Amino acid sequence: MKISIINGPNLNMLGTREPSLYGNLTVSDINRQIEIKADELGVEIDLFQSNIEGEIVEKIHSLYNNFDGFIINAAAYTHTSIAIRDAALSVSLPFIEVHLSNVYKREPFRHKSYLADIALGVISGFGYLSYTLALEALVKHIKAQAQA
Numbered sequence: 751m752k753i754s755i756i757n758g759p760n761l762n763m764l765g766t767r768e769p770s771l772y773g774n775l776t777v778s779d780i781n782r783q784i785e786i787k788a789d790e791l792g793v794e795i796d797l798f799q800s801n802i803e804g805e806i807v808e809k810i811h812s813l814y815n816n817f818d819g820f821i822i823n824a825a826a827y828t829h830t831s832i833a834i835r836d837a838a839l840s841v842s843l844p845f846i847e848v849h850l851s852n853v854y855k856r857e858p859f860r861h862k863s864y865l866a867d868i869a870l871g872v873i874s875g876f877g878y879l880s881y882t883l884a885l886e887a888l889v890k891h892i893k894a895q896a897q898a
């Protein structure tokens with residue numbers, strides 16, 4: 751099973767960026783935790799980060815026929831990007847939206863997501879655990895679908 755993990759803008763600044771909201775882990779630290787969970791689950795992962803909307807769109811397109819699902823923290827694009835929503839719809843793969851912070855505790859503009867209603871689910875507010883919990887849930891979902 752192959753799962754892609756996609757991180758959007760400013761997440762390359764984790765560790766430095768607003769630690770009171772996002773914690774002290776860097777994106778590499780978070781990726782390490784995801785790799786440990788992937789090994790435990792016996793799945794292959796691919797890790798991607800971009801600050802550029804079009805690159806995220808192209809990354810999602812590239813998953814078609816090559817991956818079983820994806821996990822995305824589209825960061826600020828979550829709240830703005832119809833292009834990323836359309837890309838997710840175009841590949842018809844199961845995906846989970848994640849956030850490090852609990853976006854529903856924050857400014858009202860972060861309560862709107864262009865992905866939530868087409869995602870399997872949303873995990874928000876658990877720091878790096880948002881990603882590892884999402885990986886567990888997505889792998890279980892894909893296995894259950896394969897057996898059905």
Ligand code: DQA
Pocket residue numbers: 759760761823824825826827828848849850851852853860
């Ligand atoms: C975020 C929440 C977004 O609102 C914000 O723009 C981010 C990070 C999170 O992981 O908590 O960049 O997606």
